[in-house]
Amino acid sequence: MRGADMGIVVTGLGATTPLGGDAGSTWAAMLAGESGVRRLDEEWAAASPVRIAARLKVEPTTVLDRVTARRMDRCQQVALVAAREAWRDAGAPDIAADRLAVVIGTGTGGAVTMLDQDDILEASGARRVSPHTVPMLMVNGPAAHVSIELGARAGAHTPVSACASGAEAIALAMDLIRLGRADVVVAGGAEACVHALPLAGFAQARAHSLRNDEPDAASRPFAVGRDGFVIGEGACVLVLERAGFAAARRARAYARLAGAGVTSDAFHITAGSAEGQVRAMRAALADAGVAPQDVVHVNAHATSTPKGDLVEAESIAEAVGVHPAVTATKSMTGHLFGAAGALGAMATILAVRDGVIPATRNLDVIDPEVKLDVVAGRPRGVPVPVALANAFGFGGHNASLVFTRADA
Structure with missing residues (x-):
């Protein structure tokens, strides 16, 4: 057993998503069952097989100053917006720089910068390429910018594990605190890659929904007739603290991060493995010291793909059981890839704090093959002492996180 001082609490939340420009508005929109999916109005979208996406509700350029924003890729912009909010929300902890770390995961980093600057190179030549290109396209750019902003010198890390990146970032943050390498870690995920190329690729792979005429009904996890995910963009960041440090400064805690499990399938580059997902969930529960029957709620990865949702439904039933109330918030936000695991974690934390589970939209x-208690129609009010959040990614990356009440 670890001492109470070495427990880990969540003291700050920040987000910018297709549902809202901050954590509070995003959570309120989830509880209201809103959809962040919209038709794309860019010129290139007219020729795309996919003409819908979950764009940001609030543009980061309306929050960041012009000079800062123009030197950053959109992925870096959203990470900084979310991190600033989370840091303020935590009360801007007074901490030595070498005891503060940053872990921001992403799937593609500054891919849009790379694609756009390549277009400029081909059309206008090398002298027209931006001098900020390399720092803008770096996959570690979001973590680097946040670490510079906060003066964090205990490490700036970037898990790149596709759709599990944000959750793996939180698991790594837990390790840093447990190992005594940091007292506070700012952790989460960021992604902003709504672009013609990935949309074309996902369409060709038959992974993205083609419900172009009904965008708000396109993301439909666990539902009959689902035809793929909807690409989204945004960021979500948590402030995690050693419990003793947070208590000493009388910080408010949303919840406890009680356990994490990270596994790999070694199976297939895109198809998930129930076996690997089961191991991740079981590892997280064992790490937290809770039994499967203690889990009241699961925030499912559930992206709305025909096969992926069934694999996860099977794995949840095997690892945890069919008793927890399950929700799939990607039905509202779309799939934020590298930020998805962090956003799912935030929704889980707030469900634990508030005792309410958002309903799955479009269900x-x-x-009939999904043998789970999936919340639909309206949010479910129920005490949530223990909850599990899943994030699974291409490449066979699996990450599960366990959250418990702050007073547990």
């Missing part, structure tokens, strides 16, 4: 008829 008109549940797939």
